[in-house]
Amino acid sequence: xxxxxxxxxxxxxxxxxxxxxxxxxxxxxxxxxxxxxxxxxxxxxxxxxxxxxxxxxxxxxxxxxxxxxxxxxxxxxxxxxxxxxxxxxxxxxxxxxxxxxxxxxxxxxxxxxxxxxxxxxxxxxxxxxxxxxxxxxxxxxxxxx
Numbered sequence: 001x002x003x004x005x006x007x008x009x010x011x012x013x014x015x016x017x018x019x020x021x022x023x024x025x026x027x028x029x030x031x032x033x034x035x036x037x038x039x040x041x042x043x044x045x046x047x048x049x050x051x052x053x054x055x056x057x058x059x060x061x062x063x064x065x066x067x068x069x070x071x072x073x074x075x076x077x078x079x080x081x082x083x084x085x086x087x088x089x090x091x092x093x094x095x096x097x098x099x100x101x102x103x104x105x106x107x108x109x110x111x112x113x114x115x116x117x118x119x120x121x122x123x124x125x126x127x128x129x130x131x132x133x134x135x136x137x138x139x140x141x142x143x144x145x
Contacts (some may be wrong), residue, residue: 004135006056009115012136016062019117019131020102022092026129027067039067049133062133073123078107085111085121
């Protein structure tokens with residue numbers, strides 16, 4: 001039996017809608033804070049099948065579209081970006097971002113929620129932003145278009 005109670009979790013569609021909204025708000029606020037920087041989708045979202053013994057159906061971890069901007073975050077700009085991620089993430093139930101890697105030319109941070117979802121920001125010469133949904137039962141997702 002699975003240790004995850006899939007029947008008490010929100011649907012995959014519900015969390016994708018919620019997290020897409022969060023990511024859009026993060027991009028909008030980062031753009032406003034950094035002179036209108038533009039975000040470009042460089043990878044489409046996809047569901048990744050995950051074998052979970054005892055699950056009542058196929059479990060998936062949805063990997064969002066990944067976005068990139070010409071935004072090298074260094075010095076005080078990193079702090080400003082982390083404040084934005086922390087504020088927006090908290091509004092969507094995410095813990096404050098944790099720094100996974102940081103040096104003079106590169107930073108990687110992630111924030112997570114109680115469902116096992118996490119957003120990820122990575123910045124070197126450019127900045128990328130995406131999320132993983134955590135485990136949910138598979139379902140066909142409606143198009144955001």
